[in-house]
Amino acid sequence: MLLLETLLQQVLxxxxxxxxxxxxxxxxxxxxxxxxxxxxxxxxxxxxAIVALMEKLFEDSVIPLVM
Numbered sequence: 406m407l408l409l410e411t412l413l414q415q416v417l418x419x420x421x422x423x424x425x426x427x428x429x430x431x432x433x434x435x436x437x438x439x440x441x442x443x444x445x446x447x448x449x450x451x452x453x454a455i456v457a458l459m460e461k462l463f464e465d466s467v468i469p470l471v472m
Contacts, residue, residue, distance in 0.1 A: 409467060413459075416455075416459060417455075417456065417459055420452065420455060421452055421456065424448050424449075424451070424452040425452075427448055428444070428445045428448040428449060428452075429445075431444035431445050431448065432445050
């Protein structure tokens with residue numbers, strides 16, 4: 406159980422928190438007249454993919470052990 410808690414804390418919570426912070430920093434200010442970069446949406450997409458992979462790993466590896 407400790408391994409699962411560590412995995413969830415370090416991989417999911419820390420990663421998502423870092424991704425949100427990074428994404429918020431990449432949002433351009435409204436003052437610029439140039440075409441905005443969509444780095445924020447790319448970061449959200451990648452973070453979502455990692456969370457989905459962790460969910461799949463959990464379903465395939467941990468749930469069968471508990472059942």
